[in-house]
Amino acid sequence: MNKNFIVKRCASCGAIIKLLSDCDNSSIKCCDKEMETLVPNSTSAVVEKHVPNYEVDGNFISANVAHVMEDDHFIEWICLVSEDKEYFAYFVPGSDAVAKFPYVPGSTLYSYCNKHGLWKTDVV
Template identity: 30%
Template sequence: MTSYISGASIRALRERAGMTQRHLADRLGITDKAVSKWETDRGLPDITLVEPLACALGVSVAELLSGEQIVNANRAGNLLRAKFYVCPLCGNVIHATGEASISCCGIALPVLEVENAVDGRIPAAPENAAAADPSAHLPRVEVADGEVYLTMEHPMGKDHFISFMAYVTTDQVFFRKLYPEQTADARFPYRGLGIIFAYCNRHGLFACRTPRVQRKSTVRLM
């Protein structure tokens, strides 16, 4: 059985909320035996119960699935127009040009927050490529011959990989879905200033504004 929710996480969140198994069961309209099975990993909540379960426990769906409390100071201050959503069950990636209510596999998806944003602002690409950290979650960007090339030094194994790269301008979105064992790279037509996004399945979404380019230029984003 593929487990998308840890029984230990459900128990910890229930106890943190000060509820008994019966109390939680009553709120969900199920039996306390069902809750006991979840917490001992002898069963999983039906997919239709994931969102109500998160609500009953006082956490987001993302927190329920990860088992960790999410603290992000940029959640309320993120003014980026481009929004990305990733389904934790099927891996589907959805893009929206503004705030939206997005659901997939029967659960509501939280908008991905840009992990390296500062006070809701996307940082600019550093001018000195040699000073970049090779473990950074953003690609090396090269603009030449009317195209933008993205390459990354990042693991691409089954448990840790870059799920997608995107290049967003004021009126266009270019996107490449990536999978384990593939090369972490992408090539898009260059359409001027915009934002480069890269999503790591472990560490989240990272972004950087594209540099001003007049001639062939190479930078590594941090």
């Protein structure tokens, strides 16, 4: 089982924070509003262009997202979350949303599109 992966976003300014842990009554504010918790794969958008893909290569995986990388619409990061570790790779417009992570069966890959939110796939 992977630990909880909790990411919150400010609906006003777009700031994103990642929590190490959370409680049932948390109220984290930005721009005078409570930040929203991002739920993976909850946005109405083309799934195939947002869910991260991967290929196993020995003890590593090559993760990627087949998504445009334009100035105003791109994959900001991909993250691998396992039971006891997290690995982030950050991207900029014009780059490729490709990252190499350790191969950890049972882990989860997340991707974040600046327009379409958080997406995930399980690593088997």
